[in-house]
Amino acid sequence: xxxxxxxxxxxxxxxxxxxxxxxxxxxxxxxxxxxxxxxxxxxxxxxxxxxxxxxxxxxxxxxxxxxxxxxxxxxxxxxxxxxxxxxxxxxxxxxxxxxxxxxxxxxxxxxxxxxxxxxxxxxxxxxxxxxxxxxxxxxxxxxxxxxxxxxxxxxxxxxxxxxxxxxxxxxxxxxxxxxxxxxxxxxxxxxxxxxxxxxxxxxxxxxxxxxxxxxxxxxxxxxxxxxxxxxxxxxxxxxxxxxxxxxxxxxxxxxxxxxxxxxxxxxxxxxxxxxxxxxxxxxxxxxxxxxxxxxxxxxxxxxxxxxxxxxxxxxxxxxxxxxxxxxxxxxxxxxxxxxxxxxxxxxxxxxxx
Amino acid sequence: xxxxxxxxxxxxxxxxxxxxxxxxxxxxxxxxxxxxxxxxxxxxxxxxxxxxxxxxxxxxxxxxxxxxxxxxxxxxxxxxxxxxxxxxxxxxxxxxxxxxxxxxxx
Ligand code: FES
Numbered sequence: 360x361x362x363x364x365x366x367x368x369x370x371x372x373x374x375x376x377x378x379x380x381x382x383x384x385x386x387x388x389x390x391x392x393x394x395x396x397x398x399x400x401x402x403x404x405x406x407x408x409x410x411x412x413x414x415x416x417x418x419x420x421x422x423x424x425x426x427x428x429x430x431x432x433x434x435x436x437x438x439x440x441x442x443x444x445x446x447x448x449x450x451x452x453x454x455x456x457x458x459x460x461x462x463x464x465x466x467x468x469x470x471x472x473x474x475x476x477x478x479x480x481x482x483x484x485x486x487x488x489x490x491x492x493x494x495x496x497x498x499x500x501x502x503x504x505x506x507x508x509x510x511x512x513x514x515x516x517x518x519x520x521x522x523x524x525x526x527x528x529x530x531x532x533x534x535x536x537x538x539x540x541x542x543x544x545x546x547x548x549x550x551x552x553x554x555x556x557x558x559x560x561x562x563x564x565x566x567x568x569x570x571x572x573x574x575x576x577x578x579x580x581x582x583x584x585x586x587x588x589x590x591x592x593x594x595x596x597x598x599x600x601x602x603x604x605x606x607x608x609x610x611x612x613x614x615x616x617x618x619x620x621x622x623x624x625x626x627x628x629x630x631x632x633x634x635x636x637x638x639x640x641x642x643x644x645x646x647x648x649x650x651x652x653x654x655x656x657x658x659x660x661x662x663x664x665x666x667x668x669x670x671x672x673x674x675x676x677x678x679x680x681x682x683x684x685x686x687x688x689x690x691x692x693x694x695x696x697x698x699x700x701x702x703x704x705x706x707x708x709x710x711x712x
Numbered sequence: 713x714x715x716x717x718x719x720x721x722x723x724x725x726x727x728x729x730x731x732x733x734x735x736x737x738x739x740x741x742x743x744x745x746x747x748x749x750x751x752x753x754x755x756x757x758x759x760x761x762x763x764x765x766x767x768x769x770x771x772x773x774x775x776x777x778x779x780x781x782x783x784x785x786x787x788x789x790x791x792x793x794x795x796x797x798x799x800x801x802x803x804x805x806x807x808x809x810x811x812x813x814x815x816x817x818x
Binding site for chain 1: 731761762763768769770772777778779780781782795796798
């Protein structure tokens with residue numbers, strides 16, 4: 360198995376092969392059109408944020424009313440999925456600074472969504488920046504969800520966000536003590552450390568307040584409103600997130616070969632804030648989520664055919680991961696329009712020596 | 713006035729208001745801006761976070777936003793406005809003569 364860590368030999372190997380901070384393929388698009396697509400707006404994200412929080416409050420009220428009966432179980436699951444499912448995409452879009460036109464709105468929702476999805480805001484901002492610079496470059500990208508061979512145990516645990524949460528809580532404690540991990544030092548500049556430490560301490564204070572509330576009320580109910588929903592609703596963002604890159608090429612410099620664009624229904628697109636247009640998002644990360652369908656139309660002639668549904672994507676992903684469990688060199692080769700039909704062999708992934 | 717160190721770049725009307733254009737001169741890459749009030753500015757063309765051309769980014773008021781990770785600079789002064797850009801951009805004097813944008817690089 361290749362070493363997916365950022366501190367192992369693959370990091371230097373990727374740099375030696377020219378795969379780090381490299382120039383990526385980009386579909387041609389006139390500057391005027393691109394400027395239109397990059398324009399920021401507040402309206403769509405304000406509307407979506409009000410809708411989201413209204414749904415959280417509504418399902419939370421149901422949970423509160425059902426508390427003490429068996430109806431609390433479905434109410435909790437509903438509340439969790441509404442709470443945690445979209446928190447990933449809100450964290451993501453606001454991290455890019457593109458969700459709203461008004462900067463403070465991005466920043467406020469980013470902080471709230473980071474807490475809800477259990478991702479420390481500053482560390483993950485930098486980790487995600489690296490994911491964009493070196494998308495699915497082994498040894499460089501800290502956000503490779505499906506390794507080769509895949510770890511089904513990790514994927515199963517992350518359906519409940521367990522592994523991520525344990526790792527994150529460990530880091531929160533570490534950061535609140537004023538320390539960073541070795542991997543983080545690879546992608547977070549030192550000048551950002553104070554922000555990391557401050558956020559970790561704020562998170563600890565919130566967790567302690569929730570625990571104190573449990574004691575004060577003599578009930579675990581507060582934990583079912585803040586804390587546990589991040590675990591029990593995580594399956595939805597894993598379900599969306601795995602469609603992004605799982606089973607596709609590693610170490611290629613073309614997002615059309617390592618990312619998927621999947622058509623989804625309007626409810627999913629609301630929850631996922633259009634990140635199903637994932638090739639488009641990676642190729643032009645500064646295009647806001649509400650403009651991704653238009654960007655898709657603008658470049659789709661130069662991208663592989665989109666997957667018509669989640670079902671179609673998973674019909675490819677599941678057998679691919681099963682096959683990669685036995686043959687880690689296997690990956691899905693996406694057909695490119697025009698002459699180039701396969702990933703360039705020089706960048707095609709090979710198992711590390 | 714001497715034109716030593718000045719290079720002729722693009723036509724002034726080649727850049728829209730509130731927009732940016734890339735101009736390469738040997739190994740030097742510049743980003744040349746035209747503000748909403750019709751003034752011209754020039755900075756290094758590559759972001760100080762990573763080697764990304766700022767001319768692919770978005771000009772919003774006095775800010776150029778990098779197309780890669782949302783790094784923002786004041787293109788008039790080169791000031792980095794926060795993470796992930798921590799290092800300021802180099803700026804260059806600019807003048808417009810005979811409908812051309814001249815930049816002093818030396
Ligand atoms: S390359 Fe410009 S912000 Fe990262």
